[in-house]
Amino acid sequence: MRMFRDTWLIFERSLTLSLRNPVWVILGVMQPILYLFLFGPLLNNIAKMPGFPPGGAFNVFVPGILVMTALFGSAFVGFGLCDEMREGVVERMTVTPMSRVAMLVGRSLRDVILLLVQGLILVGLAIPFGLEINVGGVAVAFALLALIGLMMSPVSYTLALVLKTEDSLAPTVNGLTLPLLLLSGVMLPMSLAPDWLQTVAKFNPLYHAVAAIRALFNASFADQEILWGVGLLAVLTVVTIVIGARSFARAAA
Amino acid sequence: MSAQPNTQPAIETAGLRRTFKGRGGAVEAVAGVDLRVNAGDIFGFLGPNGAGKTTTLRILATLLPPTAGTASVAGFDVARHPRQVRERIGYVAQSGGSYREATGREELVIQGRLFGMSKAEAGRRAIEILAALDLTEAADRTCKTYSGGMRRRLNIGIGMVHRPAVLFLDEPTTGLDPQARARLWVEIRKLRETGTTVFLTTHYLEEADALCDCLAIIDHGRIVAAGSPDDLKREIAGDVLTIGVNGSGDEVVKLLAGLSFVREAGLEDGLVRLYVDRGEEAVPAVLRLLDSKGLAPSTMDLHRPSLDDVFLKKTGRSLRESAA
Numbered sequence A: 001m002r003m004f005r006d007t008w009l010i011f012e013r014s015l016t017l018s019l020r021n022p023v024w025v026i027l028g029v030m031q032p033i034l035y036l037f038l039f040g041p042l043l044n045n046i047a048k049m050p051g052f053p054p055g056g057a058f059n060v061f062v063p064g065i066l067v068m069t070a071l072f073g074s075a076f077v078g079f080g081l082c083d084e085m086r087e088g089v090v091e092r093m094t095v096t097p098m099s100r101v102a103m104l105v106g107r108s109l110r111d112v113i114l115l116l117v118q119g120l121i122l123v124g125l126a127i128p129f130g131l132e133i134n135v136g137g138v139a140v141a142f143a144l145l146a147l148i149g150l151m152m153s154p155v156s157y158t159l160a161l162v163l164k165t166e167d168s169l170a171p172t173v174n175g176l177t178l179p180l181l182l183l184s185g186v187m188l189p190m191s192l193a194p195d196w197l198q199t200v201a202k203f204n205p206l207y208h209a210v211a212a213i214r215a216l217f218n219a220s221f222a223d224q225e226i227l228w229g230v231g232l233l234a235v236l237t238v239v240t241i242v243i244g245a246r247s248f249a250r251a252a253a
Numbered sequence B: 001m002s003a004q005p006n007t008q009p010a011i012e013t014a015g016l017r018r019t020f021k022g023r024g025g026a027v028e029a030v031a032g033v034d035l036r037v038n039a040g041d042i043f044g045f046l047g048p049n050g051a052g053k054t055t056t057l058r059i060l061a062t063l064l065p066p067t068a069g070t071a072s073v074a075g076f077d078v079a080r081h082p083r084q085v086r087e088r089i090g091y092v093a094q095s096g097g098s099y100r101e102a103t104g105r106e107e108l109v110i111q112g113r114l115f116g117m118s119k120a121e122a123g124r125r126a127i128e129i130l131a132a133l134d135l136t137e138a139a140d141r142t143c144k145t146y147s148g149g150m151r152r153r154l155n156i157g158i159g160m161v162h163r164p165a166v167l168f169l170d171e172p173t174t175g176l177d178p179q180a181r182a183r184l185w186v187e188i189r190k191l192r193e194t195g196t197t198v199f200l201t202t203h204y205l206e207e208a209d210a211l212c213d214c215l216a217i218i219d220h221g222r223i224v225a226a227g228s229p230d231d232l233k234r235e236i237a238g239d240v241l242t243i244g245v246n247g248s249g250d251e252v253v254k255l256l257a258g259l260s261f262v263r264e265a266g267l268e269d270g271l272v273r274l275y276v277d278r279g280e281e282a283v284p285a286v287l288r289l290l291d292s293k294g295l296a297p298s299t300m301d302l303h304r305p306s307l308d309d310v311f312l313k314k315t316g317r318s319l320r321e322s323a324a
C-alpha cells in the first residue's frame, strides 16, 4: 500500500539525515545523563522518607528521566521541520502524490527510534547505580516510551506547520512541555505532592506514563497504572496523528 | 492563442482568481486569468515582479486553492482531483526544493521513488539527470556545498525525475550563468520531443522568444497579451524609433505625433517612442523637423519590434528595467 511504502521512504530518509549529524542525538542524551549522575544520588536519602514509592531511588528516578527524555526528544522535532519548510522540501513533497500520513508518521518513527536508543543508553548507565530491571517490564516500558514519542512528535510537527518559524515555535513548545514535565512526577514522585497538585497531575497523560513505567520496572504487572498509561497514550496518539496528518495535507495551502 | 478544439489542452483556466488577505487589506494577486496551453507546447508566462505569476503557478500545481474560477491540468480539475493532477505534474518552485543536508543523488532518488519508481529505476534516472544538468561530480556531496547555480539546477532536476506530463518551472534560469542557461534550454527543448508540456515563467524576453511556442503577459493579475512570440511582435506593425531629448519630452511627442507616418507616439522611461511605418524614411524626416524647431535629439535608436516593445506597450513598463 502506498501509505506504508511512503512511510518507509520518509522514515529511511529522515533517519539517514539525522545520523549524518548525530550531534543532536548525543546532545539529547547528555542532559538526562547529567541528571542521572548529578541529581540521582540525592534521591538515595529522600527515598527513606515516608510517602516515597516502593523500589530503590533509581527505580523511581530512572523511569522519570526516561519520560523526560522522550518528552524533550519529541517535543522539539518541529524545529527540523521548520528547517525543511524553509528549504522548500515540504512544499516540493506536497506536490507529489505521496501519502500525507506518511509525511508525518515517517518522521515520527524516526524520532521514536532515536529516543529508544537514548533510553537504552540511559538504562545501561543506570544499572551500576542500583537500577534493578526486569526484562519483560523494561520491554513494555520502552513500548510506552515509543508511544510518548508517537504522541508528542505529531504535536510538535503540527505546531511547526502552523507557526512556520523556530522563533515562534520555541516559546510555544516550552510553554507546553514545562507544565507537562512538572506535573508528571518526573523529578520527585507525585505522592510527595499536596492533594490538589496530585489531582491536577491526574489529567496529565505523562503522569500516568511515569507511574506505569515505574510499575513496570518494579515488575508490578498487576498495577492498574500500566493499563491507564498504555490506554491513555494510545488514544491520544491516534488523535495527534490524525491532526498532524491533516496539517500536512493542509500545509499545501 | 489559436484554439485547437480537437486537442485536449494540457492546461486550461477560466476566470481564475486569488485574493490574499493581509494586514494592509486584500491583494488580488490573480484577477481573472483565462489560459489555454496546448499539450506538448513550451508556454512562457511573462510579467513584472508581483504580477501574479507564482500565484498562478501555485494554483495550477495544487498548492493553493483559487478564490474563484476553475483550472484543469493534464485533464483533471485542480480543486476536485488534486491527487490525479499531482501524479502528472512536476513543479519547480521559484526557490528551494532540495535539503541542505541531503546529497543531490539522494534527493533525486527519493523524488523518483515517491512517484512510484523502484530503487533501481530511480537510481538510473538520477544518473541521467545528474549528467544532463552537469552535476555528476557533485552527485554525492551534500547540497549545502553546492553553488547557487548548482543548487538551482538540482532543484530543476528534481522536478523532472518522474518524466511528468506537465512541468511547471518558476523562473528556471534566474541565477544561472549563460552556459548553464543554454544547457537548460537544450534540456527544455528535449522535453518537447517527449511530448512534455512545459509551463515556465521568466523575466528574460530573449528566453521567451527563443524557447516558447506560446506566451502570455500578465500584469496586475490580468493577462494583457497572449500568443506566439511572432504574433505578438506582429501586433506592433512597423518599426520602433526611440529618441532621447534634452528639453520637454511632451512637446516633442506632440510635435511628432502629427507626422503622417507615425502610428503612435508616447513618452516612456524618459524616452520618446514612436511606432512608425517605415523606419528608414522616418529617421531623416524626424531629424529635419526637430532641427527646424531647435530640438536636436541627444540619442536615436531604430529597431524592429522586440518582445520588450510588446511588453512595454502592454504594461507601460520595460521588463529589462523591472528585472534589473
Ligand SMILES: Nc1ncnc2c1ncn2[C@@H]1O[C@H](COP(=O)(O)OP(=O)(O)OP(=O)(O)O)[C@@H](O)[C@H]1O
Binding pocket: B020, B021, B022, B027, B028, B029, B047, B048, B049, B050, B051, B052, B053, B054, B055, B056, B094
Ligand atoms: N502568501 C501571500 N500572502 C499575501 N500576499 C501574497 C502572497 N503570495 C503572493 N502575494 C502577493 O500577490 C502578488 C503576486 O505575487 P506573485 O508571487 O504571484 O508575483 P510574481 O509574478 O511571481 O512576482 P516575481 O516576479 O517577483 O516572482 C504580490 O503582490 C504579492 O505580494
Ligand SMILES: [Mg+2]
Binding pocket: B053, B054, B055, B094, B170
Ligand atoms: Mg514569482
